[in-house]
Amino acid sequence: xxTLTENTGLYTDYYELTMAQGYFLSSKENEQTxxxxxxxxxxxxxxxxxxxxxxxxxxxxxxxxxSKENIEFLKKTGLKDEFLEYLKDFKFTATVYSMKEGEIVFxxxxxxxxxxxxxxxxxxxxxLLNYLNFQSxxxxxxxxxxxxxxxxxxxxxxxxxxxxxxxxxASRAAVIGGANTTSNVYxxxxxxxxxxxxxxxxxxxxxxxxxxxxxRYAEINPDSTVLLVDTYNxxxxxxxxxIIVAKELEAKGYKMIGIRLDxxxxxxxxxxxxxxxxxxGLEYVKIIASNQLNEYVIKSLNDQGxxxxxxxxxxxxxxxxxxxxxxxxxxxxxxxxxxxxxxSENIEKITMPGKKKVIRYFDEDGMFFRDGIxxxxxxxxxRLFHPFHSHKHTYxxxxxxxxxxxxxxxxxxxxxxxxxxxxxxxxxxxxFAQLPDExxxxxxxxxxxxxxxxxxxxxxxxxxxxxxxxxxx
Amino acid sequence: xxTLTENTGLYTDYYELTMAQGYFLSSKENEQTxxxxxxxxxxxxxxxxxxxxxxxxxxxxxxxxxSKENIEFLKKTGLKDEFLEYLKDFKFTATVYSMKEGEIVFxxxxxxxxxxxxxxxxxxxxxLLNYLNFQSxxxxxxxxxxxxxxxxxxxxxxxxxxxxxxxxxASRAAVIGGANTTSNVYxxxxxxxxxxxxxxxxxxxxxxxxxxxxxRYAEINPDSTVLLVDTYNxxxxxxxxxIIVAKELEAKGYKMIGIRLDxxxxxxxxxxxxxxxxxxGLEYVKIIASNQLNEYVIKSLNDQGxxxxxxxxxxxxxxxxxxxxxxxxxxxxxxxxxxxxxxSENIEKITMPGKKKVIRYFDEDGMFFRDGIxxxxxxxxxRLFHPFHSHKHTYxxxxxxxxxxxxxxxxxxxxxxxxxxxxxxxxxxxxFAQLPDExxxxxxxxxxxxxxxxxxxxxxxxxxxxxxxxxxx
Numbered sequence: 050x051x052t053l054t055e056n057t058g059l060y061t062d063y064y065e066l067t068m069a070q071g072y073f074l075s076s077k078e079n080e081q082t083x084x085x086x087x088x089x090x091x092x093x094x095x096x097x098x099x100x101x102x103x104x105x106x107x108x109x110x111x112x113x114x115x116s117k118e119n120i121e122f123l124k125k126t127g128l129k130d131e132f133l134e135y136l137k138d139f140k141f142t143a144t145v146y147s148m149k150e151g152e153i154v155f156x157x158x159x160x161x162x163x164x165x166x167x168x169x170x171x172x173x174x175x176x177l178l179n180y181l182n183f184q185s186x187x188x189x190x191x192x193x194x195x196x197x198x199x200x201x202x203x204x205x206x207x208x209x210x211x212x213x214x215x216x217x218x219a220s221r222a223a224v225i226g227g228a229n230t231t232s233n234v235y236x237x238x239x240x241x242x243x244x245x246x247x248x249x250x251x252x253x254x255x256x257x258x259x260x261x262x263x264x265r266y267a268e269i270n271p272d273s274t275v276l277l278v279d280t281y282n283x284x285x286x287x288x289x290x291x292i293i294v295a296k297e298l299e300a301k302g303y304k305m306i307g308i309r310l311d312x313x314x315x316x317x318x319x320x321x322x323x324x325x326x327x328x329x330g331l332e333y334v335k336i337i338a339s340n341q342l343n344e345y346v347i348k349s350l351n352d353q354g355x356x357x358x359x360x361x362x363x364x365x366x367x368x369x370x371x372x373x374x375x376x377x378x379x380x381x382x383x384x385x386x387x388x389x390x391x392x393s394e395n396i397e398k399i400t401m402p403g404k405k406k407v408i409r410y411f412d413e414d415g416m417f418f419r420d421g422i423x424x425x426x427x428x429x430x431x432r433l434f435h436p437f438h439s440h441k442h443t444y445x446x447x448x449x450x451x452x453x454x455x456x457x458x459x460x461x462x463x464x465x466x467x468x469x470x471x472x473x474x475x476x477x478x479x480x481f482a483q484l485p486d487e488x489x490x491x492x493x494x495x496x497x498x499x500x501x502x503x504x505x506x507x508x509x510x511x512x513x514x515x516x517x518x519x520x521x522x
Numbered sequence: 523x524x525t526l527t528e529n530t531g532l533y534t535d536y537y538e539l540t541m542a543q544g545y546f547l548s549s550k551e552n553e554q555t556x557x558x559x560x561x562x563x564x565x566x567x568x569x570x571x572x573x574x575x576x577x578x579x580x581x582x583x584x585x586x587x588x589s590k591e592n593i594e595f596l597k598k599t600g601l602k603d604e605f606l607e608y609l610k611d612f613k614f615t616a617t618v619y620s621m622k623e624g625e626i627v628f629x630x631x632x633x634x635x636x637x638x639x640x641x642x643x644x645x646x647x648x649x650l651l652n653y654l655n656f657q658s659x660x661x662x663x664x665x666x667x668x669x670x671x672x673x674x675x676x677x678x679x680x681x682x683x684x685x686x687x688x689x690x691x692a693s694r695a696a697v698i699g700g701a702n703t704t705s706n707v708y709x710x711x712x713x714x715x716x717x718x719x720x721x722x723x724x725x726x727x728x729x730x731x732x733x734x735x736x737x738r739y740a741e742i743n744p745d746s747t748v749l750l751v752d753t754y755n756x757x758x759x760x761x762x763x764x765i766i767v768a769k770e771l772e773a774k775g776y777k778m779i780g781i782r783l784d785x786x787x788x789x790x791x792x793x794x795x796x797x798x799x800x801x802x803g804l805e806y807v808k809i810i811a812s813n814q815l816n817e818y819v820i821k822s823l824n825d826q827g828x829x830x831x832x833x834x835x836x837x838x839x840x841x842x843x844x845x846x847x848x849x850x851x852x853x854x855x856x857x858x859x860x861x862x863x864x865x866s867e868n869i870e871k872i873t874m875p876g877k878k879k880v881i882r883y884f885d886e887d888g889m890f891f892r893d894g895i896x897x898x899x900x901x902x903x904x905r906l907f908h909p910f911h912s913h914k915h916t917y918x919x920x921x922x923x924x925x926x927x928x929x930x931x932x933x934x935x936x937x938x939x940x941x942x943x944x945x946x947x948x949x950x951x952x953x954f955a956q957l958p959d960e961x962x963x964x965x966x967x968x969x970x971x972x973x974x975x976x977x978x979x980x981x982x983x984x985x986x987x988x989x990x991x992x993x994x995x
Binding site (some may be wrong): 052053059060061062063064065066067070071072074075077081082084122123127167170175179180183184186207208209210211214215217218219222233234236244245246247248249251252255266269270276278280281282283285286311313314318364365368369370373374375376380381391392393394395398402411476516519520 | 525526529532533534535536537538539540541543544545546548550555557592596600640644647648651652653654656657659679681682683684685686687688689690691692696697705706707708710711712717718719720721722724725726727728731738739742743746752753754755756758759784785786787791803832837838841843844846847848849853854857859862863864865866867868871989992993
């Protein structure tokens with residue numbers, strides 16, 4: 050269930066509407082087009098992307114429409130009556146092919162393919178990019194963080210620093226990528242995600258004494274007590290008071306869950322706190338850390354032997370720092386059966402024409418070996434080529450393989466079953482285990498090779514020659 | 523009008539609910555508290571912040587409630603029946619004081635003050651931070667960009683790369699900070715923002731020839747034609763074809779608005795294109811540039827004499843790159859009439875206790891001189907002090923001054939009139955002109971001084987001493 054259910058048809062850039070009007074007034078509305086969604090650069094200088102956001106996208110495509118009020122608004126923006134008449138009953142009926150949500154994917158391979166009339170395929174460009182770019186960005190960040198956290202607890206604490214309502218999708222994507230739980234109640238309600246929470250400084254400040262605040266919290270929540278210990282002084286006040294309360298809980302037959310450190314040096318404080326807890330016989334009390342964490346800080350804390358059992362991660366997770374955005378694009382690759390491309394001033398922005406499929410090849414250990422992009426009607430290929438340097442190629446004959454995209458929507462109907470973020474994460478984990486370690490490195494990861502079939506490159510080169518001759522004319 | 527109108531009470535962190543339940547079960551629900559919203563560090567290593575997001579915040583506070591379905595969900599999360607019974611009829615009735623939306627503000631000064639019972643003041647923490655942190659971040663980015671663009675056109679093109687639904691608030695904040703227009707139809711509808719748009723490569727690719735695509739677009743939109751000229755080759759194909767179409771429009775009595783460059787070197791291409799257009803007598807045709815722009819790139823393009831008349835700015839604007847988030851916090855500063863603080867392990871995170879007001883002092887030219895933070899019941903002060911180094915102080919006697927916060931909500935009613943983002947931007951411009959230039963520098967801007975009255979520091983020091991003696995016990 051996505052949160053944007055009204056005014057869905059307005060969730061777009063204005064030029065999609067003026068272009069759609071142009072197609073309509075040029076009697077192009079029945080031209081059949083194919084658009085590809087793909088991205089060019091892995092975020093975080095990493096070696097992969099976790100593809101996410103598909104289910105939310107399909108929901109909004111299903112609901113995509115224009116209310117009477119919307120039409121009136123669009124009239125005021127200058128769109129013409131004949132076209133607005135057409136928009137009144139507009140429904141998205143294109144066929145959508147896609148990677149599985151949670152798939153590990155790589156630059157330049159089509160992740161989603163939309164086949165439909167040129168108006169419907171055009172109108173949804175902005176929202177498709179908005180949904181998929183962001184959730185993939187965050188799922189990938191979460192996967193990187195999970196990779197250094199191992200099996201410890203990892204909670205999303207980001208809503209307060211999320212980019213406005215982006216926080217709703219961020220928490221979903223965080224769990225797809227690897228967080229166990231979220232503090233975000235809205236997303237937990239919307240997407241079935243397990244909730245988590247401790248307490249804020251305000252709770253402690255609202256009492257005269259920290260010990261009183263801790264005691265009261267434990268009384269009310271005896272089986273889920275995590276105490277925030279840094280309001281006044283972590284080692285001189287917070288931890289000693291938490292130990293008193295843990296012992297009182299023990300006397301009543303309860304075990305305190307943990308304490309939370311939220312400032313200061315987490316390596317130093319966690320080691321000291323662990324020692325104090327253990328000396329009090331409280332080995333089972335966990336130490337949870339929060340405060341400006343990311344995958345690099347956690348790795349460094351691990352290296353220093355920090356005694357942390359769980360992490361609450363906010364800002365850097367839900368904003369996808371330092372990437373901020375994924376550079377995904379949505380490009381027309383075929384119109385009325387004719388493959389199309391654009392050249393642009395930047396060579397790497399040349400699009401790959403035609404209807405394509407993506408094949409993943411596996412080595413003898415079942416690990417990812419190469420991805421190949423073929424024309425949709427090619428059965429198989431012997432060799433995969435670099436897109437620009439044809440002397441760079443790899444034989445893939447004999448490798449086991451899997452086709453990665455499948456039909457997920459047709460004629461307004463969603464063809465896949467709804468999965469919770471936790472279920473999608475199970476797929477991420479399975480696939481992540483098949484990704485060779487050298488692609489997971491934070492610094493200069495090995496580039497996973499994505500090659501093209503000879504046929505697809507020859508279609509491209511043919512169109513390029515043709516275009517260049519037209520330009521010379 | 524804000525977009526989040528349902529499930530508003532769930533737009534929070536789970537711990538706000540468990541704490542609220544704790545207050546309720548501890549019979550603290552009528553304790554009167556005061557919370558301050560403030561931030562600690564200017565984003566983008568800049569010298570100021572544009573405060574934004576207030577109207578959306580007041581809207582969601584007005585609508586803040588729990589539906590029957592929400593209550594059922596919360597029951598499953600483990601909250602207790604008595605508290606859920608209380609939540610059923612929950613309304614936000616606290617009094618809110620705030621800076622004007624669009625005010626230029628500085629670290630550590632209260633921007634919003636919430637006075638209410640401890641449950642209502644606590645429950646809204648997360649959503650207040652989520653709304654204000656993000657819109658202020660983006661409005662500030664837009665203001666920085668406007669500062670280098672001067673009076674030229676500046677359009678927000680960001681929705682496709684925005685952080686999911688965060689794009690809705692981003693476009694609003696972009697216009698508050700300085701963009702003239704947006705491509706985001708949803709936000710234009712929601713917030714009354716002027717729309718803008720050109721066309722995408724797909725339009726051109728859907729025709730056999732670029733010239734045909736340009737002609738057709740101009741026929742349909744003769745008085746709003748901006749042609750994207752980089753699909754095949756900017757200088758050999760795009761610009762020459764645009765010139766043909768501009769001349770054809772002239773023959774029909776129309777003037778083409780412009781061309782858009784979206785790849786390649788914008789300084790080089792804009793100068794060449796300007797020359798070609800001028801040689802064809804098309805001095806009036808504007809050159810619009812887009813593609814990974816930010817304030818630094820634009821400054822550099824200006825320095826190189828690029829011939830650009832308008833900018834479309836996306837990713838970096840709507841994601842607030844490189845900051846990604848504003849570090850705003852919401853802290854309890856008074857409970858039941860008693861000023862409170864927290865100490866934390868980081869000295870700069872000590873909160874400033876009590877109910878406070880902010881006074882801005884102006885120099886003889888009407889420029890911002892200092893901001894002062896006083897206790898709310900202090901009439902005035904002679905001197906402003908550094909919070910930690912009391913030998914650093916400034917006399918402010920005789921300067922003209924203005925109190926910055928006012929009451930904006932009371933008993934569930936919004937007390938300020940709704941303003942459009944363009945109207946709020948008028949206030950930003952007025953105030954920006956009063957901010958001395960040295961605070962506007964991109965590199966090492968001068969720090970604007972915010973000082974405290976002697977009384978407020980003595981309240982703080984008194985509580986600190988008291989807390990330290992308790993810790994020693």
